[in-house]
Amino acid sequence: MCYTIPGKVIEVRNNRAKVKYNEEIREADSSLVKVKPGDYVVVQAKFIISKVPEKEAKEVIRLWNQAT
């Protein structure tokens, strides 16, 4: 089953982004999708592959935190 949660971009520099999740911050390549701090994104294989609208992202994160 496809589990995933969006993360929030907190910093972008030279196509590297710092993406914040509940408990950790991870680095991801941001060369494929144009992003800025504050954007919610999906990462696969260390690449940002899609932006997620803020409202949708917050709802997924809320449901996820309820379920775990």
Place this chain on the structure above:
Amino acid sequence: MEPGDLAPEQVFLRYAFPCAHLILEDKRISQKQFEYLRRAALKGERIPKLKLEKIFPAAFRRLKETSAMSGLDYWSVEAVRNYFRNHHEDYIKANDGSYKMFGPTLKGLCKVRKARIERIIRKGIGEAKVGNSTRPVFLNLVPDAKPGDEVYIHYAYAVEKA
């Protein structure tokens, strides 16, 4: 089976592999198991059905259901393609299992879609056009894909030529 023909194990893994990233994130498989899946997917190796079923139980359940409905032997290339290409998205739309937590963007990524490769962004990564939008896809499962080719995409991977 003729030489060069694909086995259901190989086709299943192509379509299911993008989800292995998420199963790894969810800590339901180890990094070592993930690397095993990745290597097999890239090399087209056959992982025993029982191992696949243990790692992807939900996909197997749905594959069995849709194959029974279509009158197909579930463990055949035809049935595996029929499930992923034609019926996987029905389960997403119906909010089966964890899909109920997803919004439209994430559901859209999880659907298997037919797309056209628009351009190669750089080695191993292309831009795929799906409907009216484009998105980046990894090409390492279809390394000879070139602009104009039709492929099936799942999450961030082109999984098979159409």
